[in-house]
Amino acid sequence: MKWNQTSAAPLSSEGGPVPASDHRTGSYLRPALLAARLIMAGIFIYASIEKIAEPAKFAKDVYNYQILPDVLINLTALVLPWLELLLGLCLLTGVWLPGAVLAVNGLLIAFLTALVFNLARGLDVNCGCFGAAGLGPSMSTGWYLLRDVGFLAIGAFLFYAVFLTRRVARLESISAQKGDNEN
Numbered sequence: 001m002k003w004n005q006t007s008a009a010p011l012s013s014e015g016g017p018v019p020a021s022d023h024r025t026g027s028y029l030r031p032a033l034l035a036a037r038l039i040m041a042g043i044f045i046y047a048s049i050e051k052i053a054e055p056a057k058f059a060k061d062v063y064n065y066q067i068l069p070d071v072l073i074n075l076t077a078l079v080l081p082w083l084e085l086l087l088g089l090c091l092l093t094g095v096w097l098p099g100a101v102l103a104v105n106g107l108l109i110a111f112l113t114a115l116v117f118n119l120a121r122g123l124d125v126n127c128g129c130f131g132a133a134g135l136g137p138s139m140s141t142g143w144y145l146l147r148d149v150g151f152l153a154i155g156a157f158l159f160y161a162v163f164l165t166r167r168v169a170r171l172e173s174i175s176a177q178k179g180d181n182e183n
Contacts, residue, residue, distance in 0.1 A: 033161040036154050037091045040104060043151060044088030047130050051081035061128025065114055066121075083107075091158075101162045105155040112148045115141055 051058040059077035062068065068076060087107070090100035111129070118125055119141045127144045139147075 029161055029165060032157070036158050036161070037094070037097075040151070040154055040158060041088045041091035044084045044091065044104065046088075048081040048085035048088065050130070051077070051128070052085065055081070058128055061126055064125045064128075065118060066123065067114055067117065098162055101155070101158045105152075105159055108148065108152045108155045112145070112152055115145050115148060119145060 055074075055077045058081065059074050062073050062076050062080075063070075083103075084107070087100050087104050090096045091104065111127075115127065124141045127141075129144070
């Protein structure tokens, strides 16, 4: 693709300017959006599988956080993995994408908040993110925190790509319609 040397804006194959919506939401963003959706879908689907298979072990991990009242621990251990699976499938297929992106970001913020809360309290718990208690190598809460910040960065990009670029495209469409109406 050619670029305008004075404004650094992309140029079309004919040498004219590329419409703003094409270079903001078009070919540049689509591959990154698809990759982010697939990565996050894989994370959420993978995270749900063992927790769905062994809810009692996941309930133990939820209990170890010492955040929820006892009456909500089993309910959380039963519902959360299915929600993760549903959201992962929505990201994978693109169905209900805006809602899935919003919910995924909400969950990522909640997970990150729980980790920070436990780190501040000096608790080093197995997060239970990708399986039942005691299985696989255990990382420190600090490493879980870094990993979840990375996940949240992907989620933030998804939020930007799904919500903010749509708004820009909608505003540009409205501006174009107003310009057509004035002519």
